[in-house]
Amino acid sequence: MGLKTALPAAELGLYFLVLSGSLAYAGRGLLEASQDGAHRKAFRESVRPGWEYIGRKMDVADFEWVMWFTSFRNVIIFALSGHVLFAKLCTMVAPQLRSWMYAVYGVLAVVGTMGPWYLLLLLSHCVGLYVASLLGQPWLCLGLGLASLASFKMDPLISWQSGFVTGTFDLQEVLFHGGCGFTVLRCTSFALESCAHPDRRYSLADLLKYNFYLPFFFFGPIMTFDRFHAQVSEVEPVRPEGELWRIRAQAGLSVVAIMAVDIFFHFFYILTIPSDLKFANRLPDSALAGLAYSNLVYDWVKAAVLFGVVNTVARLDHLDPPQPPKCITALYVFGETHFDRGINDWLCKYVYDHLGGEHSAVIPELGASVATFAVTTLWLGPCDIVYLWSFLNCFGLNFELWVQKLAEHGPLAQVEARLSEQMSRRVRALCGAINFWAIIMYNLVSLNSLEFTELVARRLLLTGFPQTTLAILFVTYCGVQLVKERERTLALEEEQRQDKEKLE
Numbered sequence: 044m045g046l047k048t049a050l051p052a053a054e055l056g057l058y059f060l061v062l063s064g065s066l067a068y069a070g071r072g073l074l075e076a077s078q079d080g081a082h083r084k085a086f087r088e089s090v091r092p093g094w095e096y097i098g099r100k101m102d103v104a105d106f107e108w109v110m111w112f113t114s115f116r117n118v119i120i121f122a123l124s125g126h127v128l129f130a131k132l133c134t135m136v137a138p139q140l141r142s143w144m145y146a147v148y149g150v151l152a153v154v155g156t157m158g159p160w161y162l163l164l165l166l167s168h169c170v171g172l173y174v175a176s177l178l179g180q181p182w183l184c185l186g187l188g189l190a191s192l193a194s195f196k197m198d199p200l201i202s203w204q205s206g207f208v209t210g211t212f213d214l215q216e217v218l219f220h221g222g223c224g225f226t227v228l229r230c231t232s233f234a235l236e237s238c239a240h241p242d243r244r245y246s247l248a249d250l251l252k253y254n255f256y257l258p259f260f261f262f263g264p265i266m267t268f269d270r271f272h273a274q275v276s277e278v279e280p281v282r283p284e285g286e287l288w289r290i291r292a293q294a295g296l297s298v299v300a301i302m303a304v305d306i307f308f309h310f311f312y313i314l315t316i317p318s319d320l321k322f323a324n325r326l327p328d329s330a331l332a333g334l335a336y337s338n339l340v341y342d343w344v345k346a347a348v349l350f351g352v353v354n355t356v357a358r359l360d361h362l363d364p365p366q367p368p369k370c371i372t373a374l375y376v377f378g379e380t381h382f383d384r385g386i387n388d389w390l391c392k393y394v395y396d397h398l399g400g401e402h403s404a405v406i407p408e409l410g411a412s413v414a415t416f417a418v419t420t421l422w423l424g425p426c427d428i429v430y431l432w433s434f435l436n437c438f439g440l441n442f443e444l445w446v447q448k449l450a451e452h453g454p455l456a457q458v459e460a461r462l463s464e465q466m467s468r469r470v471r472a473l474c475g476a477i478n479f480w481a482i483i484m485y486n487l488v489s490l491n492s493l494e495f496t497e498l499v500a501r502r503l504l505l506t507g508f509p510q511t512t513l514a515i516l517f518v519t520y521c522g523v524q525l526v527k528e529r530e531r532t533l534a535l536e537e538e539q540r541q542d543k544e545k546l547e
Contacts, residue, residue: 048464052466055528058521065329065518070311072330073337076322085319093309101305104314107217108345111470112301117195122152123356126257130360142252142275145360148259149255157218160207165226169254172227173247176234184238185393188231189421193368195223196424223262224422228389229254233268235393235399258356262349264365264385268390272361280361290358297351300344313337317495328502328511335487335499339371342490346382360520371482373526375475377439380482386422412440428489435485443478472527477520 061319081100093101103109111119126148133144154162168191170468175187194200208219230386233250237243241535245268253271254260268519308314313334316323326334357364365385374380381387416433423429449455459467480503487496503511 044513046222047534048468049531050465050468050524050528055525058524062518062521062525065521069333071334072327073311073313073316073333076316076326076330077310080312080316083319083322085322086315089315090312094144099309102308102310102312102315104318105345108304112305123352126152127356127359139278141360145257145275146252146255149257149260150251152257153222153255155262156484157208157215157222161219161222164204164207165222165254168223168226169230169250172230172234172331173250176237176245179238179241181235181238182506184231184234186534188227188234189418190223191226191230192421193221195227195254196421218261221263225260225263225265226254227385228265228422229268232265232389236268236272256361258353259364262353264350264353264383265278265389266362266364266385267389274362275360277361282361286358287461290355293351293358294355295355297348297355300348300351302411304341304344304348311337313341317491320494320498323495324498324502328507328515329501332511332515335483335495336371338491339483339486342369342382343371350384372522374482375479375523375526376435377443377478377482380436380486386419390418394418402444405441405448408444409441423489428493432485433491435488439478439481439485446474451496468527469524473520475518475523475527476516477522479519480515 058180081090089102090100091103093099126145129144129148130141132139150162172184172187172191175184195204204223205216205219208215230250233245233253237245250268251270252275253268256271256275259265316334317338318328323331323334347370350365350367354364354367365388368384369379395411395415397411399408400412402408402411413432416437420429420433423432450459459470462470477483484496484500487499503515
């Protein structure tokens with residue numbers, strides 16, 4: 044009930060005013076805090092000179108972002124531009140060989156970046172999983188894939204394998220773990236698809252062409268083998284109408300997002316402030332809540348920019364890559380919470396959906412979610428913080444199902460049946476608001492620190508109770524209602540489109 048029900052325009056307008064005013068108020072508090080702390084000794088390492096002509100410093104706490112768009116910017120542009128150029132030439136001259144061109148260019152880029160011994164290390168894992176795929180046993184392929192992944196996440200094997208990389212540079216460790224981790228997932232996908240479709244007889248060359256596609260190689264996103272192989276094997280791919288315009292728009296949005304983040308970091312030190320707990324504890328409650336929220340929004344923007352750039356290149360190659368993750372602002376359900384849609388699709392296809400079925404039964408869902416987060420823990424690298432993050436998010440996912448089952452039967456279902464559809468939507472939005480902050484707190488543990496998460500929880504739930512707690516809950520409720528209205532509008536537009544297609 045209430046899922047497709049419209050609320051009065053005046054009520055939605057009130058929600059918009061409350062939300063926009065609250066965000067502006069929290070942003071003002073963060074801006075003042077950033078100005079006050081710009082010259083603190085604790086900020087000296089991560090707040091560096093920025094726009095000198097107006098006296099603004101810049102938050103550089105995220106070294107990956109800084110490396111991508113400073114010292115490694117030209118290298119990234121050169122590598123991806125070369126890929127696009129050679130792909131276009133091959134498509135014009137010999138389109139049937141374009142998948143080979145992708146692989147050869149990717150191999151040369153990997154060798155040039157990480158060295159030939161690193162390439163041999165990856166080839167050994169590829170060959171191992173290819174041999175396992177010939178035996179046609181899915182459990183063996185998945186087990187070997189997880190063992191290969193563990194070898195890149197746990198000592199002493201990780202230390203031994205990292206010695207295969209020649210040279211030293213700032214992003215070496217990031218590229219090493221990214222290339223190795225995604226290689227294992229891609230090879231596991233290939234092996235499992237080979238077991239699922241023994242009649243198709245995929246070759247080792249198909250695996251190498253899949254794994255060494257450069258735009259996806261180091262940072263993803265990951266496409267499952269069946270999708271990639273079907274798309275890259277098209278000899279004369281045809282673009283849908285308006286596709287080039289959408290590609291330009293996506294590229295433009297990525298550039299705008301990069302510029303917006305650069306501007307934002309000159310005024311809001313959202314990554315540095317949480318590292319100084321004494322300073323963060325002096326923030327007003329509204330600014331502290333905004334700081335926690337903005338940390339997750341930044342992580343989403345970072346992923347969206349990375350996947351946006353990569354996806355632009357992939358779409359020029361006539362591929363349909365996984366889309367960027369759903370904005371954290373629109374998330375109020377654990378089942379839709381993920382920061383990498385490619386990894387999420389991989390986990391769902393080979394673990395979560397395989398074990399959980401329709402995800403309607405409590406016990407199978409519990410087993411499927413535990414297994415999924417166990418694999419996720421291995422992917423992220425086993426440590427105390429990752430264990431805690433996995434436990435909290437696994438609990439949140441299952442608790443949603445428990446509450447849903449409880450609401451479908453017994454007194455709660457009877458109570459909701461007596462409510463109007465609009466009131467039912469309001470009650471569900473209130474539950475979504477609580478869930479929204481659970482998602483923020485559970486993920487803040489890994490994205491920032493346990494100490495900062497404890498500070499936010501104590502201030503918002505204990506010392507700030509009831510005024511701060513209820514105020515933030517109401518603001519979040521307003522946001523959830525606006526998201527629901529957007530979802531309702533999109534659902535109606537999709538229904539109208541489908542009805543129009545049936546009539547035609």
